[in-house]
Amino acid sequence: MSGTEAFIIFFNVLLINNFVLAKFLGLCPFFGVSKRTGDALSMGAAVVFVMFMASLVTAFINWFFLLGHPGNLFYRAMGGDPAAYDMTFLYTIVYILVIAVLVQLVEMALMKLSPPIYRALGIYLPLITTNCAILGVALLNNDFAVEASGFWVYLAKCLIQGLGAGIGFTIAMLLMSGIRERLEYIPVPKPFRGIPISFIVAGIMALAFMGFASMI
Amino acid sequence: MAQLIVSNSPHLRTEEDIRSIMWTVVMMLIPAGLMGAVVFGWYAAFVTALSVVTAAATEYVCQKVRRIPVTLGDGSAVLAGLLFAYVMPPNMPWYVAVIGASAAILIGKQIFGGLGCNIWNPALVGRAVVGAAYASATFLSKWPIIRNAAASSAGGGWFSDRLAAIKSSFANLAANINVDAVTQASPLYAVKTAAREGFTAHGVEINGNLISNLPPGTTVSDIVHKCDISYMNLFTGHQVGCIGETSAGLLLLGGIILIFLKIVDWRIPFVYILTVAALSWVLPLGECGWFAGDPLFSVLSGGLMIGAFFMATDMVTSPLTPKGKVIFALGCGILTVIIRYYGGYPEGVCYSILLMNTAVPLIDRFCRPKKFGEVKA
Amino acid sequence: MSVFQTLKKGVFENNPVLVLLIGLCPTLATTTSVKNALGMGLATLFVLTMSNVVISMFSRFFPKKIRIPCFIVVIASFVTIVKMIMDAYAPPEINDALGIFIPLIVVNCIILGRAEAFASKNGVLASLFDGLGSGLGFMLALVVLAFFRELLGAGAIFDIPIHTSLKPITMFILAPGAFVALGSILGFVAWRRLRREERECAEAAGKYRAELIITSKNKPE
Amino acid sequence: METVVVGVVILGLLGLLFGFGLAMAGKVFAVDVDPRVEKLLDVLPGANCGACGNPGCSGFAEGLVEGRCDLNDCPVCSPEARKAAAEILGVEVGETERRIAVVHCRRETVPPRFEYHGVKDCAAAQIVYGGFTTCRYGCLGLGTCVEACPFGAMYMGEDGLPHIIEDKCTGCGNCVRACPRGVISLAPVSRDVHVLCNSKHPGKYTRDCCTHGCIGCKRCEKTCKHGAITVTDFLATIDYDKCVNCGECVEVCPTGAIGDVSLLRDRKPARERYAATAAQEG
Amino acid sequence: MARTFKGGVHPHDYKELSKDRPIEDAPAPDVVFVSLRQHIGAPSKPVVKPGDEVKKGQLIAEPGGFVSAACHSPVSGKVKSIKPRPHMMGTPVDAIEIENDGREEWAEECNVPADWEKLSVDELKKKIAAAGIVGLGGATFPTHVKLSPPPDKKIDAAILNGVECEPYLTADHRLMLEQPDRVLEGFRIIQRILGGVKGYIGIEANKPDAYMLMKEKAMKYPDIEVVMLPVKYPQGAEKQLIKAILDREVPSGGLPMDVGCVVQNVGTAAAVYDACARNVPLIERIMTVTGDGVERPANYRIRIGQMLTPILERSGLKEGVRKLIFGGPMMGLAQAGPDIPLAKGNSGVVAMMEAPLFEPRMCIRCSRCVDHCPMGLEPSVLSLLSEARRYLEMAEHDVLDCIECGVCTYICPARRPIVQQIKIGKQKVLEARKKK
Known part of the structure; x- marks a missing residue:
């Protein structure tokens, strides 16, 4: 894999196909935790970490256990037709389990190591589990397996995509939080105060991000 | 003695206010727009005027609906409409001018609460909305040809160039009717x-x-x-380009x-x-x-x-x-x-x-x- | 609470999208056309109802500490089933359009939310109707949003073109339009609510008149 | 067959692995959290009004668990909620009567001292030359209290005075703190007789500037059989612990500064009710 | 490099109305009302009672605390009453009413020349405290307190504030022109009290005649430097003046003495001279009456406590005046009427024929206020926060550093009442601090 390719994967999920603004992934925390820049940043950091870890772990599981190809460990152990070991229908259930466990770990670690952040994120930390951005990145990573020449290339692509998507999510969150902080002391028409105006803001942000369209 | 007025200090204010600022900016924009009309023809002037009127009308309607004082006089809506038209191609259909200018005011400005509340430049929001709404439409990719551009630059001085341009602007009015046929790259x-x-x-x-x-x-x-x-x-x-940016x-x-x-x-x-x-x-x-x-x-x-x-x-x-x-x-x-x-x-x-x-x-x-x-x- | 009330509550008062603001990702992603919206709505309705039923049956066996993973496993199983059914029988264009959002039903906050807040604490039948109510509410929101987006963005309803002299505003099919459309609908909902509250306040305030204060100067007849 | 076996093995292995991992993590990152905090949060009103002196309901809940706060600090709690919270905490709570806000001003025409130009907010008007009304104690009528009310329980009447919607008022006291002139106070909801004036000006000045001002004539103080009224600084105040709603003071007040608001609250006049109970008791 | 500070504005100064009018004596009052709250700090405590006969310059109220000042009778006559009287702040304050018998008899030991060079620093300080001198620039901070810095603060410079940056006002200008020796001698006393420190006299460039005169007079004192400063409001604010002249920044929440500096107004210096060299307490001062609302703008020598109305009449107050301001138009207090006794801090009265009602608009973020704020704050943000009633967040935006100079409000094209909004914020922040 060349550096350009890596850059393209990264830049694609970072800005061009931003998870939040172009792919509609991770909207719940995007609207829920973007009221304060500080919270948005810590939430973003948590998401980056979990996404990266999820990409790492799911890449391993996918390559060695689920895919029906010569790399499958069961096939190596037992032989026969590699396609017979194709367990890809288990994607959803396995991935979500992995993510749930990961989030649980992060939650416990945060509670111990940084109670203020834990309190700031409040109910949204468990919601990382149900943050579709994370399952989404794991599922989208599957596409790399088809074209990848070997495990390490596949893994690298997954990690880059996970990192890029996480940072892209954080960027969108930060921009959103800045705008929402300002909107709080602006006399927005009453019916639009709060969430509705945030949607409009997200819409115009998506519009602005279209400037990156077909860049690569 | 009549009752005196008491207010908090300071009791002096500068002359400059929102109105003077906005109208000055509008004034400074007008020459470039005139140039656009000269180069691209009267249709360009027409859609510019249409944008300005639509923007002002949208502002008026929004403020009436919200039952707040109408502030058309401060010129900010006019400015937004004008800027929107300036960054649009001269051959945009009339309904694009209407949709774009009203979107500029509506979701670019009034939905946030009006002047001072918006996060994005309203005119550019209008431009981006049109860009997304009519992404595949021809008027965004094909530009009306400036007929005499190459011809006039060959002969005569600068002045005769411009004179020819003004003459040709009348011809451009006709060109706009069937603009897809003759196009030029920006x-x-x-x-x-x-x-x-x-x-x-x-x-x-x-x-x-x-x-x-x-x-x-x-x-x-x-x-x-x-x-x-x-x-x-x-x-x-x-040059080929948008109405006001040439x-x-x-x-x-x-x-x-x-x-x-x-x-x-x-x-x-x-x-x-x-x-x-x-x-x-x-x-x-x-x-x-x-x-x-x-x-x-x-x-x-x-x-x-x-x-x-x-x-x-x-x-x-x-x-x-x-x-x-x-x-x-x-x-x-x-x-x-x-x-x-x-x-x-x-x-x-x-x-x-x-x-x-x-x-x-x-x-x-x-x-x-x-x-x-x-x-x- | 009667069956009807449970349903009504899920659809209107506690509409997952328009009131509770959860399950937003599929709402925005799959409402480019009414058809897709219906497909997504039905899939979610199925998973929501079934998982509600199953969880309400087995919730007392789940240890409290790991109940969430347990719920997720149940939900994920149903999602896998839906995915398989869709792959086999759904029209391919709908299946393609919904893409990864079918497996992502598993992380739809509505489902986990109902499981945690309702199914784990209530009986099977109540949970069934609760799931139906929320699912229908979700579907309703999807269809309403899809209606506007398809009408404005593609100039069509159910893929049947509506003839207009103006060109459709494709923005509403794209991401920005999705946000703006949902934002406007939410604004409309909030406006309705505010107007109702205002009316209530005005009614309450209507009673208060200065002459109702009894003083030596102002005695009631 | 292999598919089933492998599937089961994968899920089983993962389950084991994760279970073990989580158990280990649970040990490493063990933190004691008082489960009562979350339970309390469910019970508390959740309005985050700040009346208890904490940043919000979660702060109050923590305060309760740590013993910093008292349940009675929250004026907004419904009695049921208070009881439920007390159960969670395992303490007893005394019964307190609900208190609501009362506006102690009913000026009809108080001439302005000057023409005020500036921020339309009472606190802001008060810092400009001490407020623009001739009466320096009465309501300025710019509605800062209405803005401060987190429950929508106040509105500006056509008379230019704030009014309280009794059913919505929780007695959080935000309006009391918002008023720069101290016109609003909290009073038990059952008391209907109030001094509707806040003027500490000498009687003559009050009479000149307001038709309904308390001029400090002390007739109410002399009339009250229950010793509930005291006049200090030309202003009568009612001790609500002693007041029995008999309405005698309303009768004798020459200016109408003491008023009975029963009718506003859909009750019979206090005097009639008092007479009825007195007759019953013989 | 020109000596100046960052920010500030250049409003038209209107000084041409009164700067060429020599100081004249205001009509002698029939009655004076000496307010007990003419300074920052605790109110003074009266030492006379109704019925007492007092002489001119006699002590009638003593300081009510450490930060407080004494009051003296500006006339000879009889004390009539001590009760609340209208005050320039809007709320009535206790004042001593004295009827003038017209005899102008000085109290004992008053108006007797003294050689201040022979007095010790402590004696000088005592004299200043006894004379009830407060900052005459308008801040009215008791001068003897300012001249007694705690021993751990090393003072190495004294600044005489002849900037008079407020538009309209010319009282200090006239004082410097007509009585330069009083001012200079007073400043030398201040220098001496502070330990013979270097002295600077700051004068804005719109008073070239005063600058030349002071420069000439100060030639013989090598430790006094007269500095010409470019015209800019609010140059006369202590912190800005120190920055302009010495390039030192008083730390946030600090006092000039934190950077080894003491600033005194020229009027104060003159009063210090009177107290130390003539044994005359602070009973009169120079005040400008100006504006388009008076026929004859003028500079008056007024008695402390005399009513404003006759003075305005003498200057020819026009019909239909809309605004009456105590102090300059940038920081002055608008009054509800002219029936107010004058106090030590009154440097001028501006009568305006026009006071348009400004309808505030939403902030358009033009950043004029941020660019011009002499304290480097973000007034537009503070104003928005105040409007949203989020007062406590204003503390994070350093609302307490605001000096209320009015630059932001002056410059705002949206006509927002920023200073007033900031004032509420300050009040609420301080209340919240106090509660803790």
């Missing part, structure tokens, strides 16, 4: 395409010139010349007057244009290598002048502090060049300013002014 698009494909054997045809088999080491300036683009025409406005010279003049009147901060246009010039020289465009760009062409072409002097400097949507303004302008410049060089659109001013508008609250947050008596840590 300078930015021409140069970008030529730089990308001109090095191949089959080449690319730009405005009737086949550009192919360019030798390695060709600079952007060479391509500009090959495309028959004259810097003088870019400066005076005799005449770099008139916009520069208006902008400088605004800076002189202290209505806009000099930092934003200065840093913005400088960044674009520097980066467009450094970064490789198409097959042209590093340090082969053409700063002068980049600065004069497209919407950079109107963007730098009239859009990015919009008070409501630019940062508060000088430091923030510099960062903002720097970001605009970088994004503009990146989108122009590597993006899907030939022009990046609109999106780069919108993107940086998005970041303004964050910039403001991290660029607080230096407080008097603050202990330097």
